[in-house]
Structures are given as C-alpha cells and as structure tokens.
Amino acid sequence: MKTPLRANRDFLAGLLFIAIGAAGFSAALSYPFGSVHQMGPGFFPRVLGAILVGFGVVTLASGLRSGVRVEGEWGWFPLATLTVSLVSFGWLMEHVGVIPSLAALIVTSAYAGREFKWGEVLALTAAMCVLAVAIFIWGLGLPYPLFAFEFGR
Amino acid sequence: MDVLSNLALGFGVALTLKNLAYCFLGVFLGTLIGVLPGIGPLVTIAMLLPLTFGLDPVSSLIMLAGIFYGAQYGGSTTAILVNMPGEVSSAVTAIDGYQMARQGRAGPALATAAIASFVGGIISTLIVAFFGPLVGKWALEIGAAEYFSLMLMGLVFSAVLAHGDLVKSLAMVVIGLLLGIVGTDVTSGLPRFSFGVSELLDGVGFTVVAVGLFAVAEIVQNLARKEKVEVFAKDVKNLMPTWADMKAAAMPTLRGTALGSFFGALPGITASVAAFSAYMVEKKLAKDPSRFGKGAIEGVAAPEAANNAAAQTHFIPTLTLGIPASAVMALMLGALTMQGIQPGPQVMTSKPELFWGLVASMFVGNVLLLVLNLPLVGLWARLTQVPYRWLFPAILMFAALGNFSLNNSAMDVYLCAAIGVLGYVFAKLECQPAPLILGYVLGPMLEENLRRALLMSEGSFAVFVTRPISLAFLAVAALLLAAMVVPAVRQKKELAVEEGASGG
Numbered sequence: 110m111k112t113p114l115r116a117n118r119d120f121l122a123g124l125l126f127i128a129i130g131a132a133g134f135s136a137a138l139s140y141p142f143g144s145v146h147q148m149g150p151g152f153f154p155r156v157l158g159a160i161l162v163g164f165g166v167v168t169l170a171s172g173l174r175s176g177v178r179v180e181g182e183w184g185w186f187p188l189a190t191l192t193v194s195l196v197s198f199g200w201l202m203e204h205v206g207v208i209p210s211l212a213a214l215i216v217t218s219a220y221a222g223r224e225f226k227w228g229e230v231l232a233l234t235a236a237m238c239v240l241a242v243a244i245f246i247w248g249l250g251l252p253y254p255l256f257a258f259e260f261g262r
Numbered sequence: 263m264d265v266l267s268n269l270a271l272g273f274g275v276a277l278t279l280k281n282l283a284y285c286f287l288g289v290f291l292g293t294l295i296g297v298l299p300g301i302g303p304l305v306t307i308a309m310l311l312p313l314t315f316g317l318d319p320v321s322s323l324i325m326l327a328g329i330f331y332g333a334q335y336g337g338s339t340t341a342i343l344v345n346m347p348g349e350v351s352s353a354v355t356a357i358d359g360y361q362m363a364r365q366g367r368a369g370p371a372l373a374t375a376a377i378a379s380f381v382g383g384i385i386s387t388l389i390v391a392f393f394g395p396l397v398g399k400w401a402l403e404i405g406a407a408e409y410f411s412l413m414l415m416g417l418v419f420s421a422v423l424a425h426g427d428l429v430k431s432l433a434m435v436v437i438g439l440l441l442g443i444v445g446t447d448v449t450s451g452l453p454r455f456s457f458g459v460s461e462l463l464d465g466v467g468f469t470v471v472a473v474g475l476f477a478v479a480e481i482v483q484n485l486a487r488k489e490k491v492e493v494f495a496k497d498v499k500n501l502m503p504t505w506a507d508m509k510a511a512a513m514p515t516l517r518g519t520a521l522g523s524f525f526g527a528l529p530g531i532t533a534s535v536a537a538f539s540a541y542m543v544e545k546k547l548a549k550d551p552s553r554f555g556k557g558a559i560e561g562v563a564a565p566e567a568a569n570n571a572a573a574q575t576h577f578i579p580t581l582t583l584g585i586p587a588s589a590v591m592a593l594m595l596g597a598l599t600m601q602g603i604q605p606g607p608q609v610m611t612s613k614p615e616l617f618w619g620l621v622a623s624m625f626v627g628n629v630l631l632l633v634l635n636l637p638l639v640g641l642w643a644r645l646t647q648v649p650y651r652w653l654f655p656a657i658l659m660f661a662a663l664g665n666f667s668l669n670n671s672a673m674d675v676y677l678c679a680a681i682g683v684l685g686y687v688f689a690k691l692e693c694q695p696a697p698l699i700l701g702y703v704l705g706p707m708l709e710e711n712l713r714r715a716l717l718m719s720e721g722s723f724a725v726f727v728t729r730p731i732s733l734a735f736l737a738v739a740a741l742l743l744a745a746m747v748v749p750a751v752r753q754k755k756e757l758a759v760e761e762g763a764s765g766g
Contacts, residue, residue: 118692119427122433122691125691126433133440136455136457140454145721147717147721149450150447150452150454153439153709154440157436157443161433164429165433168429168433171427171429179690180690180692181690184486187481187485188486188682188683191482192679195478195658199666199673199675202672211663215655215659218654218655225651233652233656237656240656241663249313
C-alpha cells in the first residue's frame with residue numbers, strides 16, 4: 110500500500126528541514142555576508158541554512174523512496190492541552206500571581222492525562238502549590254506575589 | 263605530586279559543609295526524581311537546573327553533578343524494577359536487570375547495580391584527575407583551526423551514534439547550530455534571528471531549549487502512548503548479593519569500568535554506547551552466552567559500571583576542552599555559561615578550585631550515592647509506583663516556574679512551549695534531539711573558531727587540512743561518515759543501537 114504524503118515520516122521531516130533551513134537562510138540575507146577572510150554575521154547562518162535545505166532534500170527524497178509511515182497516532186490533544194497550560198501560565202504569572210497561575214497550569218495539564226478525577230487533581234494542585242511556594246518563593250527567594258490581581262500593567 | 267596537591271585543594275573545596283550539603287542534596291534529589299518512571303537524567307537535570315542558578319559556580323556545578331549521577335542511578339533502579347528506562351543507557355541494564363527482578367532477585371540486582379556504579383565511578387574519577395590536566399594543557403596549545411575540527415568531529419560523532427537515520431541526525435545538528443545563532447552577534451553587535459523580540463537579544467535561553475525539547479516533548483509522547491507495565495517493586499528483599507554473585511560480577515565490573523572510561527572521554531560518544539559495548543563484551547566472553555537476557559548478573563554489573571564510568575570521564579572533554587560529550591554534558595556546559603564561566607581549557611588554570619572541587623566532589627558523590635541507595639532502596643522501589651498522571655503536571659510545574667524565574671519573563675515560558683511543540687514533532691518524525699542540543703551549545707564556539715581560523719589563514723580553507731592535528735580530527739570524522747555509508751556497517755550499527763534501545 111502506498112503511503113500518503115501526510116503520513117510519510119521522512120517526507121515530512123525533509124519538508125520541515127527545508128522550511129527551517131530556508132527561513133534561516135532568508136532571514137540571514139539581511140546580515141552582511143562579509144568574505145571568507147573576514148566572516149560577517151551573515152556568513153555562518155547562510156551557510157548553515159543552505160546545508161540544512163540540502164539535508165532536507167535528501168531526507169525528503171529518501172522518504173519518497175522508502176515510504177515509511179509515522180509510527181502511531183499523533184497526540185494532538187495532549188500536545189495542545191500542555192501548550193495551552195504553559196502559555197496561560199506565562200500570561201497569568203504576569204497578571205494574577207503565583208498561586209492562581211500554578212493552579213491553572215496543573216489543572217489544565219492534568220486534563221491532558223488519560224484519567225482525570227477532580228478530587229485527585231485538586232489534592233495534587235494543593236500539594237504542588239505548597240511545594241512550589243516552599244522551594245521557589247521561600248527557598249530561592251523569588252520576588253513573586255502569591256496573589257496579585259493587576260491587569261493594568 | 264601535582265595531582266595530589268590539586269586533589270587536596272579539591273577536597274578542601276568539596277568537603278566544606280556547604281558543598282557537602284549541596285552534593286548530598288543533588289544526589290538525593292537526582293535519585294528521587296530519576297527513580298520516577300519515565301523520567302530520565304536529561305529531564306531531571308533540565309527540570310532542576312534553575313534551582314542551582316542562585317548558588318556560586320562551584321557549588322552549583324557540584325550540585326548538578328550530584329543530580330546527574332543520582333538521576334543516572336535512579337534510572338537504573340527504574341529500569342530493573344519497572345523495565346521502563348528513562349534513557350538508552352539504562353535500557354541496557356533493563357535487559358537482564360528486569361529479568362532478575364522477575365525471578366525475585368530484584369534486591370541483588372539493585373545492589374549489584376549500586377556497587378558496580380560505585381566502583382566504576384571511583385576508578386574513572388581517578389582517571390579524570392590524572393588525565394584531565396594533561397588534556398587541558400594540550401588544549402591550551404592548539405589553535406582555532408584544530409578547535410574547529412575537533413568540534414566538528416564531536417558533532418559528527420553525536421550524529422553517527424544517534425539512533426536512526428544519519429542524514430536526519432546531521433540535520434538536527436545544523437538546526438541546533440542555527441538555534442545557537444539567535445541573539446546578538448559577539449563580533450559585530452548585530453542582533454540575529456531575534457525578529458524584534460527584545461528577550462531574544464541574549465539568545466534562546468538554555469533551559470528553555472532543554473526543558474522544551476526533553477521534558478515537554480517527552481510528556482506528550484508518554485501521554486499519547488498506551489502501555490501497561492508490570493512492576494516488581496513488592497519483592498525487594500534479600501538485598502545483599504550472595505558471595506557467588508559478587509564473584510561473578512567482579513570482573514565484568516572492572517571491564518565495564520575500563521570500557522566506560524575510555525568511551526566517555528571521547529567527545530560525542532554517549533554513555534549508552536559504553537554501556538552497550540560493555541554488555542556485548544560480557545556476552546562474548548561468557549561461557550554460556552544464552553544466559554544473557556534471562557537475568558545474568560554480569561549483564562547488570564558491566565553496563566552499570568560502564569555507564570557510571572563514562573558519566574565521570576565525560577567531564578574530561580567537557581571541562582578541559584569545553585566540548586560536551588553528551589546531551590547531559592551539554593546541559594552542564596550551558597549551566598556553566600549561565601554562571602558567567604566561559605568553558606574551555608583556560609578554566610582549569612583560571613579556576614582550579616572549580617575543576618578540582620568538582621573532581622573531589624565526584625568521589626564524595628559516589629560515596630554518598632552508595633550510602634544513600636543501599637538503605638533507601640525500599641523507598642525508591644515504592645516511588646517507582648507513583649502513577650504518571652500525578653508526575654507529569656509536577657514536572658511541567660517545575661519546568662514552567664523554573665523557566666519563568668530565570669529572567670522573570672513570560673516570554674521564556676512561551677518559547678519553551680513552542681520548542682516543546684517542535685520537539686514533539688521531531689520525536690514523531692524520529693529526528694533525535696541529542697544532536698540538536700550539542701549543536702546548540704557548540705554553535706557559538708564553532709562559529710567563533712571558524713572565523714578566527716579563516717582570519718589567520720587569510721581566507722584559505724586549506725588551514726584545516728595542512729595543520730596535522732586538525733587534519734587528523736577531520737579524517738576521523740570523514741572516516742566515520744564514510745563507514746556509515748557502507749551498508750553492512752550501517753546495518754550492524756542499527757542493530758546494535760536498536761537492541762540497546764528496545765531493552766529486551
């Protein structure tokens with residue numbers, strides 16, 4: 110059976126390499142290249158970008174030849190949930206203080222797991238908040254307010 | 263006796279109450295977290311890294327090193343009891359260790375692992391003490407061209423020895439190098455790849471990359487996978503190995519130590535290669551190789567000794583040359599850089615208390631590890647049963663808060679989330695993260711030495727092949743690459759890496 114391109118492991122990897130390499134190369138175009146004698150800031154990134162595109166092409170081609178599939182299902186749900194939990198944590202830390210941010214992080218991320226029991230998650234949240242405050246705020250002396258509702262900043 | 267007086271200096275540093283306490287704390291926390299199932303040394307260190315930044319450089323390095331071998335030992339415990347190794351190096355231990363546990367010999371397996379690690383650690387630390395200074399002295403005399411070629415060789419090693427496709431691993435090295443460029447260029451002062459984000463002017467934070475790539479991506483992988491594992495934690499009794507066990511494990515331990523010390527000192531070769539080759543050697547030497555994979559004690563002792571020996575000798579290239587031997591060492595180097603210490607051969611002369619304090623603390627740490635592990639083995643065994651659904655939010659919490667605290671900025675947390683997404687995609691496409699992190703750490707040094715070498719040679723690339731030492735490094739790298747193109751060699755390597763990774 111033929112592997113569709115969207116499930117072709119090395120085709121996708123090659124595509125990703127080409128994209129990163131091309132992005133790096135084109136972003137470096139605005140930096141002076143200098144000369145081989147006196148490398149400018151654009152020299153190294155442009156060379157690397159080009160090499161990466163090359164590796165990408167080779168990987169893509171070998172993917173087309175072998176047709177190896179991506180193994181297993183993509184875990185989009187846990188990935189999205191964890192990303193949301195991290196991003197919301199970052200934002201909340203700057204606006205509402207440590208405890209609400211941590212609570213949001215732990216509850217949201219726990220939701221990514223296979224089992225989610227409210228009682229357990231709340232107990233975990235409480236325990237982790239105490240641990241985090243003990244280590245980071247009291248232990249390391251980080252100057253973050255535990256609760257601070259400042260949306261004006 | 264130069265080494266002795268230096269060691270005396272080192273013990274003077276390592277045995278202060280403060281550093282002793284940090285060493286203990288590191289070993290304890292490292293084991294505590296490393297023993298939790300599915301958490302390898304890399305994630306443990308990445309997670310605990312921010313805790314050490316408030317300390318002075320010597321103490322923080324001592325604590326980090328403690329975390330490292332604690333985590334490594336904790337990983338072996340998990341490998342033996344749960345057959346769920348946190349990283350490839352303990353996967354080798356899992357092959358026979360888990361079988362021993364299934365036969366009700368978890369206690370002797372754990373004790374053998376502890377003792378073999380201890381012996382490997384102590385002997386290889388002696389090697390670090392004697393050979394480290396020699397390498398450092400030599401490194402002071404080599405020029406930019408040699409340095410560039412040496413780093414290139416290390417990067418090629420890391421790609422060749424990574425699991426999976428060579429081209430993809432090389433591409434990951436290049437991505438790491440590109441990632442290392444982000445920030446203000448030291449020579450021209452021009453901001454590169456910062457896209458107007460002021461937080462990026464100092465580059466992508468080191469823990470941001472490490473945590474995103476290893477912790478976040480790994481959690482998603484674990485959550486997306488469904489597996490049932492059998493835990494043999496309940497029958498940990500009769501801890502002490504019998505006399506016959508000890509005798510059977512003695513020579514494999516020493517051979518493992520020798521192999522591990524040797525491989526560990528080469529840049530780019532990870533402890534897992536050392537552990538795996540030690541295992542293979544024992545299998546070859548055994549009178550009855552069929553016992554391997556069915557609970558042979560040699561199969562626990564040799565890789566554990568090799569593993570830990572390599573873990574110590576990794577510090578030789580890392581500290582004397584500034585070239586990390588593995589992803590874990592890349593983390594250590596990153597931590598040093600964040601402390602404002604530029605790693606390289608000058609560290610040993612300008613900061614002897616750092617190098618010798620660390621070497622002395624390795625002795626202390628290995629003793630602490632043994633003292634801590636033999637009596638606490640029951641506690642560690644119980645910890646392996648903590649359900650993952652409690653663990654991962656806690657890991658994420660440390661990761662997020664730790665990253666936030668470095669610059670008091672949410673940007674680092676956002677970046678970490680983004681790198682986590684990228685890391686997961688890489689993992690699904692079977693692109694190895696270890697070469698990337700090596701590239702990322704070495705990137706700035708590689709560029710700087712390339713620039714310097716070309717400046718001095720007036721733009722001639724011939725300098726890399728006309729200087730004999732540089733040529734030798736490049737030749738080794740080229741040979742290795744060429745060997746991988748030969749299908750038979752490649753198949754053999756794939757087989758070896760695979761067998762190690764699948765863990766029986």
